[in-house]
Amino acid sequence: MNDNRGGLQPGRVGTVTLIVAEEHTAPRLGSGRAPVLGSPAMIALIEAAAVACVEDQLADGQETLGIHLDVEHIAATPVGLSVTATARLIEVSGRKLVFNVEARDARELIGRGRHTRVVVDSARFRAKVAAKLHD
Secondary structure, rough: OOOOOOOOOOOEEEEEEEOOOOEEHHHOOOOOOOEEOHHHHHHHHHHHHHHHHHHHHHOOOEEEEEEEEEEEEOOOOOOEEEEEEEEEEEEEEEEEEEEEEEEEEEOOOEEHHHHHEEEEEEHHHHHHHHHHHHH
């Protein structure tokens, strides 16, 4: 793999924001009955922040895959409020990237934790996944 992670230094930050809509709620995502931001949506937003943090620094033909997520969802967010997820790169160890992550709605911290991603060769990864269909 052509290694071009020199720009991936701890301290980089990525953020993404969304306005909570019905499709982001726990009932729509199968994660509960309360009509608030579902944990799966918060997790997806956190992963998107990590991607935003690093993907523009990767070599052509590389991407990252989430391999571990340890977060707590600590406050509810109703439909209509904005949520911003932030991922701060704290460790680069070979292909492994570790982030401190958090999510905040317009009022308070709603989630926090740690997320790990790994840098992979896109074509090789896709070939390996496709092979699963033919084994």
